[in-house]
Amino acid sequence: MNPAVRHFILTFFPHNVLELGADGAIIMASLAIVFVLTYFKKWKWLWREYLTTVDHKKIGIMYIIAAITMLFRGGSDAILMRSQLAFPNEHFLSANHYDEIFTTHGTVMILFMAMPFVIGLFNVAVPLQIGARDVAFPYLNAISFWLFFVAALLFNLSFVVGGSPNAGWTSYTPLAGAHFDPGPGENYYLIALQITGIGTIATGVNFLVTILKMRAPGMTLMRMPMFTWSVLITSILIIFAFPVLAVDLALLLIDRLFGAHFFTISAGGMPMQWVNLFWIWGHPEVYIVILPLFGVFSEVVATFSRKRLFGYGAMVVSLLAISILSFVVWVHHFFTMGAGVGVNDFFGVSTMLIAVPTGVKMFNWLFTMWRGRVEFAMPMLWALAFIPTFLIGGLSGVMLAVAPADYQYHNSYFLVAHFHYVLVGGTVFGCFAGMYYWWPKMFGVKLDERTGRWAFWTWIVSFNVCFLPMFVVGLMGMTRRMYTYPAGLGWMPYNFVETIGAYGMAIGFVLMVYNIVYSIRKGERDLTGDPWDGRTLEWSTTSPAPEYNFAVTPVVHDRDEWWYQKYVDKSKKEKPVIRPIHMPNNSGRPITLAAGFGLAGFGFVFAWYVPAILGLLIVLICLGARSFELNTDHYIPVDVIERTEAAAGRL
Amino acid sequence: MAYSMEADMEHDHHIDTSKPMEYSTEDGSLKIFGFWVFLGSDLVLFSCLFTMYILLFRNTAGSFTSQQLFDYPTFLSETFLLLTSSFTCGLATYSMRRGMKNATIAWLIVTVLLGLGFIGFEVSEFTKYVSMGATMHTSAFLSAFFTLVGTHGCHVSLGILWLTSIIIQVAMRGLNPVTTRKIFIAGLYWHFLDVAWIFIFTVVYFMGKVL
Amino acid sequence: MASNDTTKHGQHHQEAFPWKHIIGFLLSLVLTFGSLWFVLGSHLPSQAVISAIVILAVFQAMIQLFLFMHLTETFGPNYQQFLIFFAFFIAFTVVAGSIWIMAFKSYVA
Ligand code: HEM
Ligand SMILES: [Cu+2]
Numbered sequence: 001m002n003p004a005v006r007h008f009i010l011t012f013f014p015h016n017v018l019e020l021g022a023d024g025a026i027i028m029a030s031l032a033i034v035f036v037l038t039y040f041k042k043w044k045w046l047w048r049e050y051l052t053t054v055d056h057k058k059i060g061i062m063y064i065i066a067a068i069t070m071l072f073r074g075g076s077d078a079i080l081m082r083s084q085l086a087f088p089n090e091h092f093l094s095a096n097h098y099d100e101i102f103t104t105h106g107t108v109m110i111l112f113m114a115m116p117f118v119i120g121l122f123n124v125a126v127p128l129q130i131g132a133r134d135v136a137f138p139y140l141n142a143i144s145f146w147l148f149f150v151a152a153l154l155f156n157l158s159f160v161v162g163g164s165p166n167a168g169w170t171s172y173t174p175l176a177g178a179h180f181d182p183g184p185g186e187n188y189y190l191i192a193l194q195i196t197g198i199g200t201i202a203t204g205v206n207f208l209v210t211i212l213k214m215r216a217p218g219m220t221l222m223r224m225p226m227f228t229w230s231v232l233i234t235s236i237l238i239i240f241a242f243p244v245l246a247v248d249l250a251l252l253l254i255d256r257l258f259g260a261h262f263f264t265i266s267a268g269g270m271p272m273q274w275v276n277l278f279w280i281w282g283h284p285e286v287y288i289v290i291l292p293l294f295g296v297f298s299e300v301v302a303t304f305s306r307k308r309l310f311g312y313g314a315m316v317v318s319l320l321a322i323s324i325l326s327f328v329v330w331v332h333h334f335f336t337m338g339a340g341v342g343v344n345d346f347f348g349v350s351t352m353l354i355a356v357p358t359g360v361k362m363f364n365w366l367f368t369m370w371r372g373r374v375e376f377a378m379p380m381l382w383a384l385a386f387i388p389t390f391l392i393g394g395l396s397g398v399m400l401a402v403a404p405a406d407y408q409y410h411n412s413y414f415l416v417a418h419f420h421y422v423l424v425g426g427t428v429f430g431c432f433a434g435m436y437y438w439w440p441k442m443f444g445v446k447l448d449e450r451t452g453r454w455a456f457w458t459w460i461v462s463f464n465v466c467f468l469p470m471f472v473v474g475l476m477g478m479t480r481r482m483y484t485y486p487a488g489l490g491w492m493p494y495n496f497v498e499t500i501g502a503y504g505m506a507i508g509f510v511l512m513v514y515n516i517v518y519s520i521r522k523g524e525r526d527l528t529g530d531p532w533d534g535r536t537l538e539w540s541t542t543s544p545a546p547e548y549n550f551a552v553t554p555v556v557h558d559r560d561e562w563w564y565q566k567y568v569d570k571s572k573k574e575k576p577v578i579r580p581i582h583m584p585n586n587s588g589r590p591i592t593l594a595a596g597f598g599l600a601g602f603g604f605v606f607a608w609y610v611p612a613i614l615g616l617l618i619v620l621i622c623l624g625a626r627s628f629e630l631n632t633d634h635y636i637p638v639d640v641i642e643r644t645e646a647a648a649g650r651l
Numbered sequence: 652m653a654y655s656m657e658a659d660m661e662h663d664h665h666i667d668t669s670k671p672m673e674y675s676t677e678d679g680s681l682k683i684f685g686f687w688v689f690l691g692s693d694l695v696l697f698s699c700l701f702t703m704y705i706l707l708f709r710n711t712a713g714s715f716t717s718q719q720l721f722d723y724p725t726f727l728s729e730t731f732l733l734l735t736s737s738f739t740c741g742l743a744t745y746s747m748r749r750g751m752k753n754a755t756i757a758w759l760i761v762t763v764l765l766g767l768g769f770i771g772f773e774v775s776e777f778t779k780y781v782s783m784g785a786t787m788h789t790s791a792f793l794s795a796f797f798t799l800v801g802t803h804g805c806h807v808s809l810g811i812l813w814l815t816s817i818i819i820q821v822a823m824r825g826l827n828p829v830t831t832r833k834i835f836i837a838g839l840y841w842h843f844l845d846v847a848w849i850f851i852f853t854v855v856y857f858m859g860k861v862l
Numbered sequence: 863m864a865s866n867d868t869t870k871h872g873q874h875h876q877e878a879f880p881w882k883h884i885i886g887f888l889l890s891l892v893l894t895f896g897s898l899w900f901v902l903g904s905h906l907p908s909q910a911v912i913s914a915i916v917i918l919a920v921f922q923a924m925i926q927l928f929l930f931m932h933l934t935e936t937f938g939p940n941y942q943q944f945l946i947f948f949a950f951f952i953a954f955t956v957v958a959g960s961i962w963i964m965a966f967k968s969y970v971a
Contacts, residue, residue: 136681201692209685212941239688240952243696251703251798260787260794261712262703268710268791276960277699327955331963339966627816627833670937680937687942691949698953702960730894738887741930745880842930846923852894853919857901861908 026160052586054138055547056123059145061442063120064435066149070113071428073156075509077105082466082502085495088487098483099166100185104159106169107189111196112152114289114423117431119144119203121292122231124438126207128538128545129225131216131554136209138584139632140202146594147199154601155192158185162605165189168481170282171252173263173274178256184605190253191601197242197249198597204238207231216537218556222316225536225559226302226309230295233319234288237326241284248277257607272337279330287326290422291319293430294361297383300433301365303532304380305372308560311364318357325354335403336410344403351401358394362387377532378452382433385460389425393418396471411481414474420467432512439519440526444543448519455511462504469494527649535560542648548583548636551645552576578642580635593622666828671748673831686836690843697847700802701854704795708862712790717859720780726856729772730848733807736765737845744838752826755834759818762841766811773804796855803851806844813837886929893922 037043050058080101084093093101127135135141158164165185167176176186211232215224224232251262252274261267263274302309309315331339331347365387374380396418400406409415440446473494478485485491530539540562541550558564600615645651666675674680708717743758777797780786787794817833824830897915904911927933933943 136685201689205685205688205692208688209681213681213684213938236948239692240695240949243692244699244956247696247699247703254787254794254798258787260798261710261791262707262794262798264791267712267789268707269794270706270710270791270964272966273703273706273960273964276963277702280699280956280959327952328959337966339963343963343966624816628820674937684942688945691945694946694949695952695956698956702957705957705961706964727898734887734890734894737890737926737930738883741883741886742880745883839931842926845930846926849919849922849926853897853915857897857915858912860901861911 026156047588048586051591052142052588054134054142054584054586054590056127056135056138056141057442057545059141060120060123060125062145063116063123063148064442066152067113067117067120067431070108070116070152072509074105074108074113075506077101077108079502079506081105082499084484085482086499087496088485088489088492090484093483095483096166099168099481100164102481103165103168103171103189104155107155107165107193108152109423110169110285110289111193112148112155114427114431115196115200116148116152118234118289118292118427119148119200121296121431121434121438122203122207122234124442125434125538126210126228126231127214128441128541128549129228129536130211130214130219131537131550131556132210132214133549133553133581134584135206136214137202137206139587139590139626141206142587142590143593144199144203144206146591147202147597148196150594150598151192151194151196151199151601154195154598154605155188157602158188158192158605162188170275170278172278173252173255173271174265176252176274177264177271178259179264187253187256187605190249190256191604194246194249194253195594195597195601197246200238201242201246204235204242208235208239211235216554216556219561222313223556223559223561226298226312226315227292227295227536229316229319230291230293230298233323234291236323237284237288237291240327241281241288244277245281245285248274248281251277253604257604272334275334275337276330279333280327282333283330284326286422287322289427290430291322293386293427293434294319296430296434296437297365297386298361298368299536300379300383300437301368302560303437303534304375304377304383305369306375306533307368307372308535309364310367310370311360312559314360315364318360321357322354325350325357329354332401332403332406335406348401348403352398355394355398362391377436378447378449378456379433379437379532381453381456382429382436385456386425386429386433389421389429389463393421393423393425396421409474411479412474413470413478413480416480417467417470417474420470424463424467437532438538440531440543441538442544443520445519445523445525446531448515448523451511451515451518455508455515458504458511459508462501462508464501465504466498466501469497473498529648530562535563537561540565542650546641546644546648548581548641551578551581551641551650578638578645580637581641582633582635584633585631589622589626593619596622671831672826672828673747673835676828676832679828679832682832683836683839686839690839693843694846697799697802697850700795700799701850704799704855707791707795708859710791712792714789715780715783715785715793717792717796717855717862720783720785721856721859723860725772725776726852729769729776730852732765732769732772733845733848736762736769737842739765740838740841744835747826747831747834750826752821755826756818756821759814759821759834763811763814763818766807766814766841770804770807770811773800777801800851800855803844803847806847810837810841810844813840882929886925890922890925893918893925 037046050062053059080093081098084090084098123135123141127133162184165171165176165188167181167186167189171186171189174180211224211228251260254260255262255264255269261269263269263271265271298309298315329347329351331343332351335344335348365383376384396414400409400415400418436447436452473491476489476491476494478489478491478495485495526543529542531543532539537554537556538545540554554561557569596615596618598615599618600612603609603612603615642651668675670680672679673683739758740762743755743762746754746758780793785793787797814837817830817837820833821830897918900906900911900914900918904914906914927946933946934940936942
């Protein structure tokens with residue numbers, strides 16, 4: 001064969017059975033989706049109701065569906081890794097292949113699973129909790145979503161065209177630099193993260209402005225629901241942490257594409273500065289994916305204990321403390337760089353300090369349950385499972401914060417166990433708690449309790465079976481990112497058990513999908529809008545909420561306003577005067593703009609500047625067109641509102 | 652259920668004449684605040700580029716140093732052009748607040764022209780360095796220099812496009828809550844670029860001459 | 863819409879002559895020349911020159927923020943001022959923290 005042709009084929013098409021199979025599955029699944037949509041004539045519906053929507057509730061739903069898909073994608077990677085490690089000396093994945101898989105696993109789980117799940121929950125709940133009609137910038141919100149979506153597609157495309165990134169989700173230089181890692185894989189990583197990061201900054205701005213400026217009258221800051229508080233703080237973290245990632249990614253891309261010397265070894269570059277900037281973003285990032293879920297737990301625990309949240313003020317103060325502290329601890333991720341005693345001491349101590357506000361929150365949840373009438377509904381189960389799991393994760397974290405000891409733990413399976421206890425036990429369980437809790441608000445139907453419990457118990461047991469042994473095997477010396485290990489070290493039994501646990505979680509995932517499908521068909525409808533006897537405003541409107549959320553803007557008197565209206569406020573309710581409601585128009589531009597970014601990104605991955613510039617032009621044209629646009633919004637007339645409300649039995 | 656009709660009216664295209672026009676609608680004041688938040692984010696972005704520059708400043712790989720490259724006339728001209736443009740941009744906002752459409756447009760045009768002058772100097776400065784053989788590839792110092800100063804230059808270029816589009820809109824549609832809000836926000840952006848430049852001429856050019 | 867309203871809006875808190883802007887502009891010229899003098903004319907040791915010009919830069923940034931950008935102007939709680947100060951705090955942490963941390967080479971060497 002002509003060598004050029006051969007080179008092209010090897011670069012652009014998969015060349016081993018596993019990749020071929022995966023590509024085949026992706027193509028078949030895409031074709032199936034296209035077929036179903038065409039067959040049921042759903043394209044127009046999809047375009048009108050979802051692809052062009054600016055409604056925060058629908059955007060939230062799309063985020064969560066995408067996140068669950070990505071959980072499947074990252075989970076498949078995990079199963080492959082665990083299968084390889086079940087026995088010593090396995091080689092069914094080559095070293096390079098294993099590298100690609102842990103890289104995409106970590107990146108997908110954090111940036112394309114945890115982030116969109118959390119942001120999906122923001123969208124689903126925050127405007128409803130503060131009595132607003134939408135977020136501050138609905139059009140921008142749609143852009144954020146589509147940027148994330150296109151970035152996720154681009155990142156996953158790497159698997160099919162050109163090869164996946166393989167330098168770990170942290171992508172440390174100089175390994176990830178052009179010299180040691182010439183292929184397009186790293187470019188995919190850098191560009192996809194850049195695109196989704198831009199969308200995330202916009203989300204941070206959006207929710208900060210929404211929460212500070214659009215609360216219903218009477219809702220002072222100290223009357224905000226705890227979830228809203230946690231989103232406010234998370235938005236601040238996003239706004240100030242994500243630009244650091246943006247710069248880091250851009251500089252490495254400039255190194256790789258244009259031959260600059262930021263992170264190279266030659267010509268004076270500083271590879272460790274990549275690591276430094278990465279973690280200046282990275283540590284706030286881990287709080288970005290946990291704080292909102294602390295908010296979820298606060299809501300869930302109060303609701304299902306039938307009690308006011310204990311220690312609201314202390315909760316707020318600890319959130320504020322965490323938001324500042326999380327910006328001054330980043331070096332604990334690279335103590336072993338050897339920055340010296342002063343630096344390591346400072347960052348070790350600041351890290352341990354963070355445990356204090358976190359502990360305060362733990363106690364507040366416990367005291368909220370204390371003497372409450374605790375009801376073990378699905379969301380509460382996930383919240384209860386979180387407490388001991390996160391405790392293990394947090395305590396092992398404090399161990400890692402002892403700098404000299406970390407020289408021992410660093411990059412071992414002990415670390416892998418630690419961060420899965422916080423990320424799965426905190427983030428994923430929290431996302432599930434939030435999903436079960438707000439599912440009726442999203443779809444008007446409750447998720448089934450019985451099948452849900454199967455999924456729950458399978459998850460919880462398997463999770464611990466998978467990750468608890470990792471602490472031990474880590475202390476025995478097994479290092480992270482090892483693609484295979486020799487026999488005779490005594491690691492095998494632990495690894496084998498871990499793999500069983502991993503498969504158990506896969507079963508748990510399947511059961512959860514079954515739980516969802518089953519509930520969609522047979523689940524209990526929620527006709528009241530308040531299935532859990534809730535406390536905050538989102539439960540005062542119908543399930544699912546109408547396009548305009550509230551026919552009239554509520555006035556807030558109490559922290560648990562809906563509870564107050566149901567049980568405390570005895571004053572005679574006046575009949576509301578409904579006025580026309582002002583709403584933003586749908587638009588096809590956000591998705592077009594994101595597609596422009598996608599095209600540009602693809603061009604930059606391969607340094608093909610024609611599509612790159614074309615894509616950027618599309619972006620510029622979309623921005624310009626928006627600037628000149630006059631009709632950006634419309635009114636919902638009173639009779640439409642009255643009809644909607646009457647149909648829901650609300651007038 | 653307790654509810655608030657005033658709040659419902661706020662969400663309409665309600666105009667509050669007690670405030671300056673750009674703040675007079677809910678949409679306007681939300682966007683202005685949102686833009687401040689974005690500027691906070693952009694400020695952190697620049698701080699990372701400054702960090703890189705400061706850390707890599709001495710890593711010249713035996714090639715050009717700042718002393719050899721920078722010359723006073725060029726960067727002082729750049730500085731005065733940008734400082735003056737920030738002033739004229741402020742005058743545009745001032746005229747806008749007084750309802751003087753033509754003066755607003757005139758000051759915006761002056762601002763754009765000064766901005767173009769700045770970009771002209773910067774492009775010629777960069778071309779000169781490149782023709783001397785001082786490029787991104789030469790050393791870590793130059794990578795950081797071109798990226799920091801170039802990012803600021805890109806911001807200014809985008810600002811020029813943005814101001815131009817606003818000038819057209821004001822000419823077509825006059826001063827109304829939407830166009831005044833745009834002028835105000837673009838003004839914030841432009842002044843912010845001056846803030847960034849103040850630190851560039853201090854940290855990059857002046858320090859480059861001192862050290 | 864409201865274009866005939868302009869005059870009513872326009873009068874809001876607005877002096878008849880843009881004093882704030884002119885003073886701000888003159889001050890920033892003075893400060894810039896001040897920096898120039900420190901660099902070219904002062905003959906101080908370089909550490910002192912650097913401290914001086916950085917302080918002057920901070921003052922000049924304040925002029926932009928307070929006199930040109932109306933940082934303190936709001937119609938409601940002044941969140942933006944808090945946010946911008948927080949941004950400066952983070953920016954300072956990034957710059958100073960990185961310089962401190964990346965000085966590690968000297969320990970290894
Ligand atoms: C659900 C079951 C999961 C299993 C069985 C699993 C398993 C694994 C394994 C085996 C590794 C690789 C260790 C190595 O070779 O060094 C790994 C790495 C990692 N996992 Fe998971 N994981 C799961 C879920 C998650 C979730 C939910 C997240 C994040 C929210 C996550 C984040 C990460 C990260 C960041 C890494 C590091 C990747 C790297 O080294 O670059 N994982 N996981
Ligand atoms: Cu950390």
